[in-house]
Amino acid sequence: MTDAAVAPGGPAAPVRTGADATMCRLLRVPVCPDPERVAQAQRLFSGSILLSALRCLLSYVLLPVLSPLLGVAASVGPAVGLPIGVVALYFDVRGIRRFWLAGHRRRWEITGVYLVVMALVVTLVAGDVVHLAR
Numbered sequence: 001m002t003d004a005a006v007a008p009g010g011p012a013a014p015v016r017t018g019a020d021a022t023m024c025r026l027l028r029v030p031v032c033p034d035p036e037r038v039a040q041a042q043r044l045f046s047g048s049i050l051l052s053a054l055r056c057l058l059s060y061v062l063l064p065v066l067s068p069l070l071g072v073a074a075s076v077g078p079a080v081g082l083p084i085g086v087v088a089l090y091f092d093v094r095g096i097r098r099f100w101l102a103g104h105r106r107r108w109e110i111t112g113v114y115l116v117v118m119a120l121v122v123t124l125v126a127g128d129v130v131h132l133a134r
Contacts, residue, residue, distance in 0.1 A: 023111070029100040045099070045110060048091035052117045055084040055124065078128035085125035092118045 016024075024030070058081060096114045099107045 024100060027097045027100050029097060045095050045114075048088065048095040048114075049117060051084070051091055052088045052121055055081060055088050055121060058084065078131040082125060082128040082132065085121050085128065088121050089118060089125070092121070 058077070092114050096111050099110045104110065
């Protein structure tokens, strides 16, 4: 199925399925997309994925290696990772919403990527909360 149907004598209009309508309601996005937001959505996608990657890099590479070298307690990792994870999740949700606002033709695929990244970050945030609660 294509993302656009051309009405005779008119511009292309997006084809929306029931799943599209449900997702638009969930994200509080109007049914009519704003094509000018596509580039903005792609920039936000790059930024939020970068933020999630930074959180993983800090939690699993830099802090475990640098903490012992610098004599810093192991609890520093969760104390730093928790706020970064929360911010990353916020930007991930904003990113999904932007793709839907833009009516991007790959909105479902990008939503899937975001959801996988968000699941990983939620797992890390939960681990940080458990570690800090001890």
